[in-house]
Amino acid sequence: xxxxxxxxxxxxxxxxxxxxxxxxxxxxxxxxxxxxxxxxxxxxxxxxxxxxxxxxxxxxxxxxxxxxxxxxxxxxxxxxxxxxxxxxxxxxxxxxxxxxxxxxxxxxxxxxxxxxxxxxxxxx
Amino acid sequence: xxxxxxxxxxxxxxxxxxxxxxxxxxxxxxxxxxxxxxxxxxxxxxxxxxxxxxxxxxxxxxxxxxxxxxxxxxxxxxxxxxxxxxxxxxxxxxxxxxxxxxxxxxxxxxxxxxxxxxxxxxxxxxxxxxxxxxxxxxxxxxxxxxxxxxxxxxxxxxxxxxxxxxxxxxxxxxxxxxxxxxxxxxxxxxxxxxxxxxxxxxxxxxxxxxxxxxxxxxxxxxxxxxxxxxxxxxxxxxxxxxxxxxxxxxxxxxxxxxxxxxxxxxxxxxxxxxxxxxxxxxxxxxxxxxxxxxxxxxxxxxxxxxxxxxxxxxxxxxxxxxxxxxxxxxxxxxxxxxxxxxxxxxxxxxxxxxxxxxxxxxxxxxxxxxxxxxxxxxxxxxxxxxxxxxxxxxxxxxxxxxxxxxxxxxxxxxxxxxxxxxxxxxxxxxxxxxxxxxxxxxxxxxxxxxxxxxxxxxxxxxxxxxxxxxxxxxxxxxxxxxxxxxxxxxxxxxxxxxxxxxxxxxxxxxxxxxxxxxxxxxxxxxxxxxxxxxxxxxxxxxxxxxxxxxxxxxxxxxxxxxxxxxxxxxxxxxxxxxxxxxxxxxxxxxxxxxxxxxxxxxxxxxxxxxxxxxxxxxxxxxxxxxxxxxxxxxxxxxxxxxxx
Numbered sequence: 001x002x003x004x005x006x007x008x009x010x011x012x013x014x015x016x017x018x019x020x021x022x023x024x025x026x027x028x029x030x031x032x033x034x035x036x037x038x039x040x041x042x043x044x045x046x047x048x049x050x051x052x053x054x055x056x057x058x059x060x061x062x063x064x065x066x067x068x069x070x071x072x073x074x075x076x077x078x079x080x081x082x083x084x085x086x087x088x089x090x091x092x093x094x095x096x097x098x099x100x101x102x103x104x105x106x107x108x109x110x111x112x113x114x115x116x117x118x119x120x121x122x123x124x
Numbered sequence: 125x126x127x128x129x130x131x132x133x134x135x136x137x138x139x140x141x142x143x144x145x146x147x148x149x150x151x152x153x154x155x156x157x158x159x160x161x162x163x164x165x166x167x168x169x170x171x172x173x174x175x176x177x178x179x180x181x182x183x184x185x186x187x188x189x190x191x192x193x194x195x196x197x198x199x200x201x202x203x204x205x206x207x208x209x210x211x212x213x214x215x216x217x218x219x220x221x222x223x224x225x226x227x228x229x230x231x232x233x234x235x236x237x238x239x240x241x242x243x244x245x246x247x248x249x250x251x252x253x254x255x256x257x258x259x260x261x262x263x264x265x266x267x268x269x270x271x272x273x274x275x276x277x278x279x280x281x282x283x284x285x286x287x288x289x290x291x292x293x294x295x296x297x298x299x300x301x302x303x304x305x306x307x308x309x310x311x312x313x314x315x316x317x318x319x320x321x322x323x324x325x326x327x328x329x330x331x332x333x334x335x336x337x338x339x340x341x342x343x344x345x346x347x348x349x350x351x352x353x354x355x356x357x358x359x360x361x362x363x364x365x366x367x368x369x370x371x372x373x374x375x376x377x378x379x380x381x382x383x384x385x386x387x388x389x390x391x392x393x394x395x396x397x398x399x400x401x402x403x404x405x406x407x408x409x410x411x412x413x414x415x416x417x418x419x420x421x422x423x424x425x426x427x428x429x430x431x432x433x434x435x436x437x438x439x440x441x442x443x444x445x446x447x448x449x450x451x452x453x454x455x456x457x458x459x460x461x462x463x464x465x466x467x468x469x470x471x472x473x474x475x476x477x478x479x480x481x482x483x484x485x486x487x488x489x490x491x492x493x494x495x496x497x498x499x500x501x502x503x504x505x506x507x508x509x510x511x512x513x514x515x516x517x518x519x520x521x522x523x524x525x526x527x528x529x530x531x532x533x534x535x536x537x538x539x540x541x542x543x544x545x546x547x548x549x550x551x552x553x554x555x556x557x558x559x560x561x562x563x564x565x566x567x568x569x570x571x572x573x574x575x576x577x578x579x580x581x582x583x584x585x586x587x588x589x590x591x592x593x594x595x596x597x598x599x600x601x602x603x604x605x606x607x608x609x610x611x612x613x614x615x616x617x618x619x620x621x622x623x624x625x626x627x628x629x630x631x632x633x634x635x636x637x638x639x640x641x642x643x644x645x646x647x648x649x650x651x652x653x654x655x656x657x658x659x660x661x662x663x664x665x666x667x668x669x670x671x672x673x674x675x676x677x678x679x680x681x682x683x684x685x686x687x688x689x690x691x692x693x694x695x696x697x698x699x700x701x702x703x704x705x706x707x708x709x710x711x712x713x714x715x716x717x718x719x720x721x722x723x724x725x726x727x728x729x730x731x732x733x734x735x736x737x738x739x740x741x742x743x744x745x746x747x748x749x750x751x752x753x754x755x756x757x758x759x760x761x762x763x764x765x766x767x768x
Contacts, residue, residue: 080359
């Protein structure tokens with residue numbers, strides 16, 4: 001195999017330590033810190049983006065010339081992003097546009113009343 | 125914990141099962157010891173990285189799981205035909221239908237198809253193995269141990285009983301305490317690792333390791349279906365992994381993701397489950413489409429009609445499969461707008477599927493049809509699957525779905541698509557590729573008997589269920605009212621017909637092993653694609669020389685030109701991977717870790733996970749690059765295999 005050059009994989013070890021450190025930091029932000037909820041979410045998001053960058057550039061050989069003939073695999077990244085969008089947006093769409101969950105309480109009450117009327121009709 | 129809490133007690137059926145498990149295990153150990161086969165088992169099977177042998181192990185395991193799931197089905201049918209007999213009580217019935225669904229989808233349908241992919245795809249595209257043979261062995265053993273973990277639940281600890289969908293809050297710790305539901309979570313998690321790795325493996329294999337000259341649109345259609353399926357696996361399985369992990373954390377560590385208390389969202393489980401669950405349906409049906417396409421084209425003696433349309437419709441189906449998941453829970457209360465959106469996307473799927481049906485009919489049109497057993501399975505598939513598809517469109521209309529939801533109409537529908545699609549394809553594919561795997565065909569006459577028993581039994585079993593469903597019979601009930609009685613009895617008779625069909629199929633394996641003549645050439649059915657270009661039995665390196673592919677139906681072109689995969693002038697040493705016991709050992713340690721988590725014995729889980737990490741470290745410093753097969757050895761093997 002051409003891969004065994006015998007060099008110590010400095011980049012991978014740094015990436016590995018960084019990704020563990022970022023994960024611990026996120027864990028601390030959520031469980032141990034006294035930050036307001038909004039800032040916890042913002043900081044976790046920021047950590048997640050850095051984490052994704054570490055994965056892509058330090059482990060996935062995104063910009064190394066020998067991988068994928070030197071091209072960045074935009075196609076696969078695009079598909080991954082579309083899927084993530086479907087999962088997140090789709091869940092929000094199905095979970096929060098119904099009667100049962102989320103929304104403000106007034107809205108919920110109205111929906112429930114409508115539903116009751118509706119059910120009343122079908123029984124006739 | 126007391127021993128009587130560890131083992132399931134008090135059920136005569138389960139005592140019987142325990143005795144039979146002990147007897148079978150003792151018999152296997154005795155046979156292996158008596159014939160001194162332990163070394164053979166370890167060298168040839170447990171440590172193998174050969175895609176063909178891994179495929180065979182997948183199929184044997186899947187057949188065993190088909191037997192288990194089938195027995196569950198027969199138990200349910202007996203209960204529903206004689207509801208007054210108290211054959212199964214409510215609790216036991218719940219456990220049986222949960223196990224039946226989970227085993228059939230996760231441990232039967234997927235492994236069966238993945239087994240066929242393992243055997244056939246590298247041969248079809250002219251590769252000498254999959255891209256990552258070691259990972260392939262890891263995949264198999266993770267599936268195997270996941271299946272074992274799930275299957276021991278009914279004698280140790282108790283079976284899960286919340287349905288194969290395991291909806292929360294019912295499946296949560298509050299309403300389903302004990303290890304049962306943990307078996308479901310960890311069993312699926314463990315085998316899911318393997319499925320995900322298989323998806324990656326086949327994606328890379330097909331994209332990178334095709335024979336020289338084979339363009340994407342010259343690939344055999346089964347390889348195409350495998351590629352599309354691999355993409356669905358890679359995109360869909362992480363969703364299941366995360367959902368299972370969240371529920372595991374809920375149950376074992378007391379978090380509140382899917383609970384009723386603490387701002388948990390039980391319905392989010394349903395949402396995430398079906399985000400994986402719907403693509404899963406296509407994971408098990410697209411390879412089936414690929415198998416039928418190969419068989420219909422071979423035995424109609426015609427090129428597949430509308431090859432490009434077939435490929436594109438699979439790609440469109442794969443894309444749409446991620447946009448329809450809500451149709452599994454229209455009645456959950458998302459509101460009319462959400463339901464309408466998903467109603468429309470659901471109906472869109474009927475379009476590419478319809479294209480495929482017409483292309484199969486187009487392939488048959490004016491073909492010189494040979495009614496072999498695999499062809500008969502494929503012909504039985506088309507009308508049966510259409511019935512399943514049409515009722516699927518009925519269910520897909522959100523407004524009417526409120527009538528059909530959770531009734532036997534739904535049960536009949538998904539058995540029509542999954543049995544007529546996937547199970548028929550598994551039988552058809554196994555019969556079709558059997559000579560390539562074992563060096564002899566299955567007996568045609570006995571094969572047709574098993575086919576007729578199974579197909580007629582299938583319709584007798586499930587067609588009445590549409591009507592009993594319209595009569596209002598809900599699914600997952602262990603007792604019925606007198607009005608539903610006659611149709612249920614008919615159903616049960618059909619189910620036993622299917623059982624007969626399966627028994628005859630298994631007998632056929634034994635009969636053919638003893639009496640059927642051995643294959644003399646590798647080309648058993650006058651095939652069109654590259655797997656038939658190899659001699660039978662297939663040498664472990666597959667192709668002595670990899671042919672240059674010049675078009676669709678590569679082997680047909682080679683036969684016309686008089687070429688073979690043994691070009692003596694161009695032999696070179698072949699680089700092959702070495703066998704290794706690591707995947708087996710790593711996954712058996714993972715099994716121990718998962719078992720610890722099931723019983724919430726954290727010391728055992730942690731010890732097991734450390735063991736797995738140690739195994740991974742071993743792998744990282746493993747510089748075994750495989751070995752080279754010498755030209756002389758290739759010559760000798762090929763000459764004896766080809767009778768030169």
